[in-house]
Amino acid sequence: MNILRFLQEVDRRVLYALMLLVIAFPVLVPIPLPMKVSPATQSLYDSIEGLKENDFVLFGVSWGAGTRGESRSQTYALMRHLMRKKVRFALLAFEPQAKVLNQKIAEELQKEYGYVEGVNWVNFGYQIDQENFLQGFGKDIVGTIKKDIEGNPIGSLKVMEGVQTAKDIKFLIDVTGSRSFEVYITFLQQPFNIPMGGGLTAVMAPEAYNRLDSRQMVGLLGGLSGSAEYEKLLGKTGEATGASTSSAFAHLLIIAFILLGNVAMFLEKRQRQRMGYGEK
């Protein structure tokens, strides 16, 4: 086979093998690389820094194991920051797996910051039908949620003192792998004018920049690089910082193969034109 044709048609399994190799190597041999912080991440960090002690934050967590690679490190970073600022927060999930995944993260971090469930934070559990639910939630949080994930009536919890409606929410965060952030904007952020930040997967992030421009969101973390940048701002290396090196090598591999395929295509086209075969 012509070498130029071969370079355009490398077997996909060879690509898969190379992809596994470039991702696995930095996992085994950590290579710290410097990272620049993007304005969107910095803006979210600054907004949370501006919160006062004991402010109440609604922490939407609508992600499952399918987007764990990005969402977990975002949740870790943001939750750590909230605990550092000593603000109260409530986890709210519109994805069934999220309540358990995030409960574990909160239970792990609470030991580090002296947080207590029910006193400093609460898990509202999994709810369905986000659009309808948030309408009732905005007007009466206790009446809509009723009980937390442990079965405690939330009205009796210390963390909910002075929190009755969405007007009492000082900041809204949504870490999600879906479009739940748009529903939050429509039914909670806009009607009650709550500043909102997001931790979105890289797939959703470009569409969310539109919300940054219209000030419907004040900042966002875009995918793995967003979490790594946030970890840098917190001064606490986490899984995103390590994973971003693997991500960098994998990106370069993909770019190399895209360029290789295109260069080979151009060279073959020129070769064919020189030999008088015309376009393929």
Add this chain to the structure above:
Amino acid sequence: MFSPKTGTAFWLYVFGACVFTVVLVVILQALPQRARRPLMLAATFIGGLFYVLEFFVPLRTMPTPQDPDAVGNFMTPFVVPVAGILIPIVGAVAFGLGAINLFQIHGRRILKKNPNYFFSYVFFIGFFTTLTIGILQRLRPNAINKNLYDLIVVGGYQNLDATMFSIIAFYITSAAYRAFRVKSVEATLLLVTALIVMLGQISLGQMLTNWLPEQGVGFLGNFRFEVIRDWILNKANTPAVRAINFGLGIGSLAVALRIWLGLERGSYFDSQG
């Protein structure tokens, strides 16, 4: 009437609700065929009226125990019970439809002994095991139920879910390599933008233009990959996405209006059952 009941009164009211529902079904079923479509249109209109009235009717001060400064109209007191509680209950009950649909597909495969029908057994075993242990760990939360549920969910489900989505990374690599060929102006623009965004979002890409001055220090600082990436996302991507959103927004509003007013045509809306 709509206050909590106990004892015999409770059972009488529940029985009355059941009788009411049965009578309603009988009456509805007894209606002539030609009355069904107008009834469906009326149901659509009444359903839509709830949020339309709640949104458009002028607001006045309406203090509540939760919020002394609250504003609302005559529909506002119904939002919490209807939208926050009753509608999610209906949705939760309807979730079983998805399960029944899967039962039908896989049940048919087993009964007809289609090729590879063994895997349908795997589906049923997975479903009923998870369902049983899941309900048990909630109603009888002892150690063994909780641990078994943890094993299935954390050991099995979460790993399966994460892996299923991670396979896409391989496919996207292969697709990008094979399909991303510069054969037109649009493809070139797309490729160049994608390459800059990719290089700008990784540390190795940012290092390639580290030798340029910092952004804001000199004009050349604007040509760093991460700076160009931010510019693309904020100044080039945002207006394009917003334009798409405007089109989507107007379109969805128009469709919603047509559905609410019963103007929508099509096999579902025209069918009289």
Add this chain to the structure above:
Amino acid sequence: MTSFSPWLAGHLEMLKLWIGMFCTLGLFSILYRENKVYRFFEHLFLGISMGYLIVNTFTDNILPKFWEPFWEKGEWWLIFPIFVGLFYYFIFSQKFAWLARLVIAFFLGITSGRAFKAYVNDYWPQIPSSFKPVVPHDAFTAADGTQIAELTRGGAINNVIFMVILLCVMSYFFFSFEQKHPVLKNTAKWGRWLLMFAFGAIFGSTIMGRLALLIDRVTFLLKGFGGGAIHKDYGPWIMFAIMAFLTGMVLYLTRKNAAKEEAQ
């Protein structure tokens, strides 16, 4: 049975790792080609996810919103939404199917009615923010006390570019009448090209998104399973060697099959 519970509690973490490893490699087997191992784990995933969804819907929605208030507080009227939900199941009966469609029509109406609020809250704030200043100015305080930031020449040029792209892309999606006028036609043509910025950005970001998921899985296999189930220090390398061997086998089999096909 009495000895199973302590055994399970003692070995739970190890069992989770081993099951996770088999599930991960089982699904990854599709990368070689379609096979029965993949089909097994795919169907298992389908069954478990459906069961999990039903369980959580029951425990997190039906129990607190219906079951407990109904039985413990005597809120008898909660039986009505249960009946309404059960109406959906009439879809399986040919005679009563229209009752299911009646309920679907009602909820379609609710969703449609909500669209007005959604449109106003979602899209209206984006309209004023699309009108951007194009004349450079220093920072100043507006009449109502708002602080207006400085707009540099670069910022003004960026704002012009923003609005040009917005208008061009909007004109590309304008289908209400035929675009015969050269101005409209050309702006639509430019709009199509400028859309490529958005698509390129989305593609570039999507690559990172998908890679992050794969990195999570590889990290689990090497550090999670290798470090947790095989050996704390050397486990990741042993796991890497196993994966390298499996990958090598796949490449060898691929080459062998390709050579066989060429010979045929």
